[in-house]
Amino acid sequence: MRLTALILLAVLAGACGGPRQPADLVIEGATVVDVQQGTTTSGRDIVVREGRIIDVTPDASAYAPATTLDAAGAFVMPGLWDNHVHFGGGPALIEENRNLLPLYLAHGITTVRDAAGDLSDSVLAWRTQVADGTLLGPRIFTSGPKLEGIESIWPGDLEVGSEADVRVALDRLQAMQVDCVKITENTLTAPLFMYGLDEARRRGFIVSAHVPIALTLDQVSEAGLGSIEHMSYLLRGGSPREADLSGAVGAGRMSPGDALTAMIESFDASTAVATFSRLAARGTAVTPTLNGSRILAYLDQDAHAGDAYLRYIGPGLQKTYEGRVTRAAADDAAAVERRHARFERSAALVPLLQQAGVTLLAGTDAGFLNSFNYPGIGLHDELALLAKSGLTPQQALAASVINGPAFLRVADGYGAVAAGKTADLVILDRNPLDDIWATRGIRAVVAQGRPFDRAALDAMLADVASRASGRSAQPSVQ
Numbered sequence: 511m512r513l514t515a516l517i518l519l520a521v522l523a524g525a526c527g528g529p530r531q532p533a534d535l536v537i538e539g540a541t542v543v544d545v546q547q548g549t550t551t552s553g554r555d556i557v558v559r560e561g562r563i564i565d566v567t568p569d570a571s572a573y574a575p576a577t578t579l580d581a582a583g584a585f586v587m588p589g590l591w592d593n594h595v596h597f598g599g600g601p602a603l604i605e606e607n608r609n610l611l612p613l614y615l616a617h618g619i620t621t622v623r624d625a626a627g628d629l630s631d632s633v634l635a636w637r638t639q640v641a642d643g644t645l646l647g648p649r650i651f652t653s654g655p656k657l658e659g660i661e662s663i664w665p666g667d668l669e670v671g672s673e674a675d676v677r678v679a680l681d682r683l684q685a686m687q688v689d690c691v692k693i694t695e696n697t698l699t700a701p702l703f704m705y706g707l708d709e710a711r712r713r714g715f716i717v718s719a720h721v722p723i724a725l726t727l728d729q730v731s732e733a734g735l736g737s738i739e740h741m742s743y744l745l746r747g748g749s750p751r752e753a754d755l756s757g758a759v760g761a762g763r764m765s766p767g768d769a770l771t772a773m774i775e776s777f778d779a780s781t782a783v784a785t786f787s788r789l790a791a792r793g794t795a796v797t798p799t800l801n802g803s804r805i806l807a808y809l810d811q812d813a814h815a816g817d818a819y820l821r822y823i824g825p826g827l828q829k830t831y832e833g834r835v836t837r838a839a840a841d842d843a844a845a846v847e848r849r850h851a852r853f854e855r856s857a858a859l860v861p862l863l864q865q866a867g868v869t870l871l872a873g874t875d876a877g878f879l880n881s882f883n884y885p886g887i888g889l890h891d892e893l894a895l896l897a898k899s900g901l902t903p904q905q906a907l908a909a910s911v912i913n914g915p916a917f918l919r920v921a922d923g924y925g926a927v928a929a930g931k932t933a934d935l936v937i938l939d940r941n942p943l944d945d946i947w948a949t950r951g952i953r954a955v956v957a958q959g960r961p962f963d964r965a966a967l968d969a970m971l972a973d974v975a976s977r978a979s980g981r982s983a984q985p986s987v988q
């Protein structure tokens with residue numbers, strides 16, 4: 511009898527549209543941007559529950575949301591990924607670095623990949639706190655401290671001088687549960703670089719790197735390198751003499767500087783496309799970080815002293831900018847010219863990499879040391895530079911929101927505004943597929959299902975500025 515009554519109720523409820531399902535958030539009347547396909551669909555409601563998109567529908571009346579967000583006339587795409595950032599500058603700057611997290615979020619960046627620094631313990635703690643909702647910021651994927659040689663210039667790295675050291679360092683990274691491994695080449699020898707790459711791969715890690723001049727791009731790609739960070743390392747791929755010259759460096763017959771110059775002088779576009787096609791076939795990605803290179807290359811034309819964004823950067827982090835500024839200021843006219851030429855040649859590789867099918871990752875290199883490369887707006891600058899260098903807006907956006915998660919093997923949860931995906935979204939006034947500059951016109955951000963409208967984002971920015979200037983002592987927690 512009781513069961514019959516329940517069934518009857520259910521039937522009646524069905525006739526009136528059914529009991530409405532609970533939802534945390536419905537974003538109403540949106541135009542959904544499909545970055546993969548480069549298409550849009552208008553008139554969609556996006557239903558969010560427990561941090562995930564559960565439905566994208568023309569009519570969300572079957573849901574009873576706790577909150578709604580009006581997206582009429584707006585374009586909704588996956589939250590942006592900055593696939594190369596840094597946190598660092600020593601323990602005294604932990605708070606200033608933490609203050610960068612809401613700066614990313616306020617610019618629509620819902621995920622960052624930390625590419626090593628000297629505050630790994632803090633970054634690992636923030637990764638957890640952001641994930642469990644106790645810290646306001648983008649999701650963090652981190653390499654932890656990077657592998658380097660003994661007495662490298664980098665603070666906070668794991669310095670290795672033997673194969674045993676490499677194994678100990680990787681044990682430590684495994685214990686930290688890092689998301690990938692970063693290896694760089696300041697003082698690390700080529701044989702130990704290769705050993706570290708092989709051993710990290712054997713343990714199942716994704717590896718990103720700066721490539722030693724004594725190794726060719728083919729050698730590291732064949733060994734399973736996941737990504738090459740910074741476009742400057744790709745120029746050598748256009749030299750028909752790359753293998754000879756890198757061999758000469760490895761044998762101690764040539765200096766790294768002379769070899770690099772000779773490689774760049776013998777650059778040839780068809781050789782580059784052939785090399786890059788082999789990288790593509792083996793799945794080695796490239797993070798160009800054009801924005802960082804551009805800023806440093808053109809410090810002679812723009813000293814950035816009056817940048818409005820400096821208000822968001824604490825005094826300690828601003829001080830870390832001085833080293834690169836001082837070094838650039840010491841360059842004579844010829845050296846300045848070389849900086850410009852090196853940047854323009856690097857940027858010109860973007861269409862060649864794309865043509866060859868290489869996966870490009872949009873990342874800024876923002877953080878400590880890298881002067882005036884501002885967390886947040888820097889990624890919008892990077893996207894615009896990628897587009898200016900030859901990518902379509904769709905390709906530039908994919909380099910951020912699709913290739914980023916694919917590189918870290920989490921593509922299932924990200925990269926589309928679709929049921930089952932994480933509710934990390936950015937809501938724009940204009941269509942970013944038409945004009946890459948549209949990414950800057952942010953109406954709202956949704957991070958892990960939590961909405962922040964324009965007023966909330968502006969309040970977040972004001973708060974970051976206030977903390978950066980030391981006017982607020984409040985910790986940046988939710």
Ligand SMILES: [Zn+2]
Binds near residue numbers: 594596625
């Ligand atoms: Zn970097």
